[in-house]
Amino acid sequence: MGERNIFAYFQTMDRAKEAAQMLKQRGFETVQVDRFSPIPGGGKDLDQDEELNSILRQQDNSLTTTTMGLPSVSKDKQILAAVNPDASGMSDGSPFDHAEDVCLTVITDESRFEEAIDLLEKLGAYI
Numbered sequence: 001m002g003e004r005n006i007f008a009y010f011q012t013m014d015r016a017k018e019a020a021q022m023l024k025q026r027g028f029e030t031v032q033v034d035r036f037s038p039i040p041g042g043g044k045d046l047d048q049d050e051e052l053n054s055i056l057r058q059q060d061n062s063l064t065t066t067t068m069g070l071p072s073v074s075k076d077k078q079i080l081a082a083v084n085p086d087a088s089g090m091s092d093g094s095p096f097d098h099a100e101d102v103c104l105t106v107i108t109d110e111s112r113f114e115e116a117i118d119l120l121e122k123l124g125a126y127i
Helices: 013-025 048-057 063-068 075-082 110-122
Strands: 003-010 030-035 102-109
Touching: 003 013, 003 110, 013 030, 013 102, 013 110, 102 110
Parallel strands: none
Antiparallel strands: 003 102, 030 102
């Protein structure tokens, strides 16, 4: 039988790690959790120390630097990043506005594909 890939998206790292742990307990060997960001440099939530250092040391603060932790990049990239609701300060922090920026990847054989999908859906993953 062939292998199948599953990419499941979560809003929080904790929920993704919980799902990864449950998959591993059920015998799925290849499970990986990663955070990704459309913001060059990774965004503000990846490393709180870096965020503080960036804000304190930046001399040319912009809206995207202050609210999202965007490092100095080209003006084109700053403009694209400023479209994000988090950049304006108008986002209320609701989880409905937060992107599913945590990806859980599972590689499994065909016979266990549906089992993994069912478990991930029960845990709130977007597949």
